[in-house]
Amino acid sequence: MAVEKFPVEASHILMFARSVGDFNKIYSDEEYAKTTEPESIIAPPTFVQASAQFDPDYFLRPKPGKTWFGSGKEPTGVKKEAGGGGGGGGGGLHAEQHYEYHRHPKPGDVLTATEKPGKKWEKQGKRSGKLFFSETVTEYRDQNGELVVTARSVGVQTERPVDQ
Amino acid sequence: MALSASKLKVGDTHEEQVVEDLKRTQLVQYSGASGDYNPVHTDEIFATKVAGYPSVFAHGMLSMGMTGKMLTNYVGDGRLTKYGVRFTRQVWPGDNLTAKATVKEIREEEGGHIVDLDVSTVNQDGVVVISGYASARVDP
Numbered sequence: 001m002a003v004e005k006f007p008v009e010a011s012h013i014l015m016f017a018r019s020v021g022d023f024n025k026i027y028s029d030e031e032y033a034k035t036t037e038p039e040s041i042i043a044p045p046t047f048v049q050a051s052a053q054f055d056p057d058y059f060l061r062p063k064p065g066k067t068w069f070g071s072g073k074e075p076t077g078v079k080k081e082a083g084g085g086g087g088g089g090g091g092g093l094h095a096e097q098h099y100e101y102h103r104h105p106k107p108g109d110v111l112t113a114t115e116k117p118g119k120k121w122e123k124q125g126k127r128s129g130k131l132f133f134s135e136t137v138t139e140y141r142d143q144n145g146e147l148v149v150t151a152r153s154v155g156v157q158t159e160r161p162v163d164q
Numbered sequence: 165m166a167l168s169a170s171k172l173k174v175g176d177t178h179e180e181q182v183v184e185d186l187k188r189t190q191l192v193q194y195s196g197a198s199g200d201y202n203p204v205h206t207d208e209i210f211a212t213k214v215a216g217y218p219s220v221f222a223h224g225m226l227s228m229g230m231t232g233k234m235l236t237n238y239v240g241d242g243r244l245t246k247y248g249v250r251f252t253r254q255v256w257p258g259d260n261l262t263a264k265a266t267v268k269e270i271r272e273e274e275g276g277h278i279v280d281l282d283v284s285t286v287n288q289d290g291v292v293v294i295s296g297y298a299s300a301r302v303d304p
Contacts, residue, residue, distance in 0.1 A: 012197070015193075015196070015197045016197040016229075018197070019190065019193035019196070019197040019226070019229070020226060020229030020230050020232070021182065021183055021190065021230055021233065022229070022230075022232075022233040022236075024233070024236065024237070024241070026241050036241050036242075037240065037241055037242055037243075038241055038242035042241065042242055044229065044232060044233070044236065045229075045232040045235065045236060045244055045247050046225055046228050046232050049198050049200075049225050050197060050198045050199055052198060052199035052200055053198075053199035055199075058199060060199075060200050060202045061201050062201065069203065069214075070203030070210050071203065071207050071209040071210045071214075075209050075213040075214050076213075076214045093251070094223075094224040094225065094251055095250065096248070096250045096251065097225065097228055097249055097251075098246075098247075098248030098249075099246065099247050099248065100245070100246050101244055101245055101246070101247075104242050104244075152248075160216075161215060161216040161217055162254065164254075
């Protein structure tokens with residue numbers, strides 16, 4: 001996702017860490033964090049994924065004046081079934097995620113995210129028909145233009161929902 | 165506490181249960197914190213009637229985040245240099261997940277010490293839901 005301004009904030013780190021069940025005090029207690037090796041609150045390893053909050057066009061968030069594919073009065077807000085083949089509903093499924101940490105983000109950082117498309121490939125799946133893979137590389141840079149995290153994501157569109 | 169290269173051996177493992185009886189509420193928490201509001205993760209009606217799944221299911225990134233907790237507990241705060249996974253199976257409400265790191269290699273890079281780890285997370289049936297790797301800086 002392309003994001004012009006992703007301000008890293010302590011309260012967001014706290015909420016994110018709670019949501020993954022990580023109660024390490026380095027994510028919530030500034031005084032404690034000063035006594036640790038990083039000497040500061042830092043972001044947990046997968047935190048940059050939350051840059052979605054700062055992407056104005058992020059497609060997995062309801063937006064004013066736009067139909068939303070989740071349930072309301074009806075099981076879905078759109079007439080035709082959303083997504084390609086009904087796999088993940090709105091954008092397929094997440095197949096792989098890779099991070100390289102040049103350093104760990106901390107409160108006060110203002111990151112930007114720039115995205116480059118990567119490879120695309122197809123594969124015949126056993127449990128969901130044909131699989132269409134596509135790769136995206138996202139570079140997160142700080143307020144000084146320094147690279148902080150490089151992320152590589154692989155998404156997959158399935159022909160049908162994955163058999164259980 | 166950081167790990168020490170001189171004390172690590174190839175094949176050493178660290179394992180943690182990272183969630184027991186995964187709750188739908190945690191899927192809601194993760195949606196809110198991450199910004200991924202895909203209704204397949206929180207909207208049982210959409211997930212079952214429209215997307216065709218037996219129930220809502222966890223974001224792959226939630227499983228990766230929970231597995232990351234095991235990693236940072238093992239290697240120490242701020243020590244990870246690489247972390248990558250493949251999502252091999254979906255994770256469902258009620259699942260118990262256990263994440264494990266296994267030392268693959270201990271090496272030197274640019275004058276520092278690095279441990280390379282294999283990472284694997286399994287559910288209560290022993291099915292691998294996440295398979296990946298991580299690297300971290302360790303003390304000499």
